[in-house]
Amino acid sequence: MTSQFDIIRELGVEPSFDVAHEATRRLAFLKSYLLRSGLHNLVLGISGGIDSTTAGILAQQSVKELRATGFNARFIAVRLPYGRQADAADADAALATIDPDLTFEVDIAPATDATWHSLRRAGFASASAAQADFLRGNVKARQRMIAQYALAGGTEALVIGTDHAAEAVMGFFTKFGDGAADLLPLAGLTKRRVRALAAHLGAPESLVKKIPTADLEDLAPLRPDEDAHGLTYEQIDDFLEGKSIEPRVADIILARYRATAHKRALPASPVGLHHV
Numbered sequence: 001m002t003s004q005f006d007i008i009r010e011l012g013v014e015p016s017f018d019v020a021h022e023a024t025r026r027l028a029f030l031k032s033y034l035l036r037s038g039l040h041n042l043v044l045g046i047s048g049g050i051d052s053t054t055a056g057i058l059a060q061q062s063v064k065e066l067r068a069t070g071f072n073a074r075f076i077a078v079r080l081p082y083g084r085q086a087d088a089a090d091a092d093a094a095l096a097t098i099d100p101d102l103t104f105e106v107d108i109a110p111a112t113d114a115t116w117h118s119l120r121r122a123g124f125a126s127a128s129a130a131q132a133d134f135l136r137g138n139v140k141a142r143q144r145m146i147a148q149y150a151l152a153g154g155t156e157a158l159v160i161g162t163d164h165a166a167e168a169v170m171g172f173f174t175k176f177g178d179g180a181a182d183l184l185p186l187a188g189l190t191k192r193r194v195r196a197l198a199a200h201l202g203a204p205e206s207l208v209k210k211i212p213t214a215d216l217e218d219l220a221p222l223r224p225d226e227d228a229h230g231l232t233y234e235q236i237d238d239f240l241e242g243k244s245i246e247p248r249v250a251d252i253i254l255a256r257y258r259a260t261a262h263k264r265a266l267p268a269s270p271v272g273l274h275h276v
């Protein structure tokens with residue numbers, strides 16, 4: 001049976017955290033991977049949340065440092081609102097901090113709505129309005145993936161993902177949506193460590209302290225992730241940092257980890273290598 005300490009090891013959460021060291025290590029990772037990839041650019045969706053702000057600052061810094069060595073590299077930020085985004089001002093603040101080489105804004109509403117209407121026309125009916133809203137949320141996350149990969153394909157770029165240990169342990173991402181990426185510079189970090197890294201890199205305090213939200217549901221705009229988890233990030237982070245955890249909390253996390261194993265693995269196949 002998988003234990004708290006197996007998960008800590010599997011997700012690569014370090015026993016101690018030195019913010020300056022982590023910033024340097026993660027910048028070095030982005031630079032060396034991009035250099036060896038044969039490509040030149042990095043693409044990332046900027047939501048106005050702290051994860052994409054942090055990854056965006058790292059991405060912009062990494063291409064700047066590569067350019068200083070004579071390698072031609074750029075960071076391409078993408079705004080991907082579904083129509084009008086309630087916290088658009090936070091996305092503007094994130095972009096002002098990151099100062100990307102290039103910014104695109106792609107509205108995912110037409111593609112999301114067209115997919116949904118075609119499904120309905122084909123006879124697909126969801127069980128309830130709440131289920132429809134949830135499923136449409138995952139369609140939004142996958143439309144964001146489609147837009148980022150189209151931009152990457154057309155600009156010799158790699159797609160950055162923002163998954164970190166606190167989302168990975170809960171499987172809190174859309175499979176092949178925001179879970180799809182080429183590089184994960186925040187891997188292994190707890191949410192509080194992402195915030196510490198963001199503060200170290202100069203992110204505004206309002207974003208460092210912002211309430212995390214997937215913001216995928218029309219029926220619950222800006223719904224805090226913690227509502228969906230039924231747990232706080234403090235509890236999830238304590239679990240991942242090896243602290244002593246209330247058994248009820250540990251049981252919820254262990255159950256989520258087991259139920260979402262397929263999202264952290266390659267697709268299952270009969271050749272046996274990729275079973276979860």
Ligand SMILES: Nc1ncnc2c1ncn2[C@@H]1O[C@H](COP(=O)(O)OP(=O)(O)OC[C@H]2O[C@@H]([n+]3cccc(C(=O)O)c3)[C@H](O)[C@@H]2O)[C@@H](O)[C@H]1O
Binds near residue numbers: 141171215
């Ligand atoms: N045992 C198994 N083996 C292999 N595949 C399995 C499987 N069980 C389900 N599946 C597949 O996985 C699918 C379900 O996964 P998925 O489609 O991802 O859907 P699901 O995990 O149900 O929903 C995604 C969750 O992630 C949250 N999210 C999404 C995007 C961003 C963020 C954020 O933090 O910003 C959070 C979202 O709020 C929601 O709670 C199933 O429809 C099925 O196709």
Ligand SMILES: Nc1ncnc2c1ncn2[C@@H]1O[C@H](COP(=O)(O)OP(=O)(O)OP(=O)(O)O)[C@@H](O)[C@H]1O
Binds near residue numbers: 047053081212
């Ligand atoms: N409206 C959006 N515009 C652009 N990218 C988005 C948008 N919503 C989500 N994304 C992308 O999907 C990723 C996953 O969303 P997630 O909510 O986990 O991260 P975040 O918004 O950056 O931070 P937080 O989890 O604290 O809200 C984001 O980091 C971003 O790359």
Ligand SMILES: [Mg+2]
Binds near residue numbers: 047049213215
């Ligand atoms: Mg968010």
